Amino acid sequence: MKWGMLALVSLGFVAMTVNWFNIAAGFGPLADEFGLSVPSLAPLISVFVAAYGLLHIPGGFLATRWGLRRVLVLGLAVEGAGALLSVTAQNLAQLMVWRALCGAGASVFAAVGIAAVSVWFTGRHHTLALGISSAAFSVGTALGLYVWGDIGAATSWRTALSTGGALALAAALVCGLFFRVPEGADALDGVRISRVALRRTLTDREIWLYGIAFFGAYGAYLTGSQIIAGYGEDRGLSGGAVGAAAFLIGIAGVPGSIAAGRLAERVRSTRTLFVAGAVLESLFLLMLPLCGPTAFWIAAFGIGFMFNFTFAVWQTVPGGSARIEPEHLGTAVGLMLTVSAVGGFVLPWAFGLLADGPGYPVAWTVMGMTGIVTALVALAARRPVGGTTDVHSPAPIPVRSTESG
Template structure:
């Protein structure tokens, strides 16, 4: 079966549609369990720290496997690794729906996170290959931003009504089956671009290339820059509804709407962020200004009241995904050192660093909330968002690919 197509014409936009469906299922089956927290908590006798652990363990599996995903993409091919990720996350969600107790929920959230990790790094890499040099940040904004946010909104809001109608386990089962359908469609139609097929197909791992990527200082700095805001975003998107119920006595429907507002705000954020990132002369500013502003918003959240909390919820969702579109495009712009077959590993490194925040920040939030209440927990999120964003200013300004056509030859000759 032919597994590549020319990037000319409309093919790249059809591939973007398929990859965007993959991102929808990614976050649908990531976030839909949060819509069930109000049922799972009483069902298994869980409090906020135990529910926060479910968030953290998904992100542990998700984060630990980002760099190994790059190795697997080298060894088995980018497309095959991406498809394996969709399959594993979907099966993990189906198994979660059948979990008999909290211990099984913990184990299955790790496994489901591993599947998500296999998909996401390869998904960003595939989009980069199809849109290299043309509308890259916009394409990443549509797929890794807008589609990502749409899936999360479905999981956090639409799944509240579905859970009320059919039970939490059946709702998660439906999410897993949707993932299986997207896997089948992608298996049949997803392709790689002809001009990068050789680089993206299965091959022996070149450890010199791995070392070059993992030793790239700029990737480390930009990865750390989003560590705090990344963890704060996922904590807020899944626990702000719990805060609203406890503090403002929202109904479950109102709380679910607030959670959905956070992630839906990422849809315009991703497209606007991608548009400006493709045209910006200083990409670092597009990446780093939003998490700084996000941190400031979280610092004032516990003092903002109902209206202020709604406004901050919108800006949390908008700002993180605005930054994320440019952030995920940066390995493609460091084209003097990061080549097509390296992008999955490069994205994996950055996502691993961010996922450390995704694991530790919800845990910190849960522990602080249990010890002193929500006020200190929200301030904690704001502080870590700002501190880590400042680190990113030490990174080199990402380069534009057209100026780096001779870089690969120079690097490979240097290796020889």
């Protein structure tokens, strides 16, 4: 049954990320309609991620109080509604409002979705399952950047966004009908929030360290994946090279996530995998301004592969080394995502300023160096993420007292 639950949550991640990244596929038509340059549309990325970062922790609270299934549905439904309302925008300011609503829904779903996978896969296959859900994130990214670009080209950016919104609402309906929590884990259907457990979750050292460590790699990927097509066009690269890069930066996360899931269960300290992955992603970002048409897609593939490799390892922290109670996993994941999402807000905004000012090479250099510097914070973590001792010692989900106080 756990693999069926993983499939449901993965469907939700596909829908969530389609509605996150498909806006970038419409940057060209949007720039023409609103009379703006492509870098000037970067705030659309920042406003989504700002809302996305703000509601991770409240989403975790809601999951503890209302239960995982209800909050999974709520997140997808709100994101879908925001996407449908986006088609009514007549200017950039209006579009930013609806993109913020999309980000709010995605925020709630993302933290709870990772928790929903973790509670079904304690011990063995924990990293692999999270790698698969991360691969679904990548599939949605690729669809949003590439397939939804074709939809928009054949119709309009408004039709493309409304189609994505309908997908999110359909995924919400499927999760509502079929998602269940593990037998004997009644606390995951909703309980009163324990202040003691909540305080322990929000002050966990590992959660904070890995949240900060992912700041640069996370924000740089969100910038690069949505700007790379417009950047390639501004450089005068062929449509084939630009299209391949836009597709590969998303779809490369599928093998990257699965590779992380398999490898992390076979090494003693996956903390090293996390740092190595974040640094390698940053090096590929630094390569972009140096790449000609032939190598452009290689750098894009490397960025997508290494980001999702790192992301799959990173997701194991709350249910692995941090040892957070199952009913508070959504809050722990939410805290990590919130800290990292600051990078997802700041770096696209900074990229837009730098690209319009000193130019693209400086902007890409800042992205890459920020990713390297922040990744090194993970070296201060006391314990490795996952490792062989966790993988081969599966434990049942405990049912803890969660009364207030």
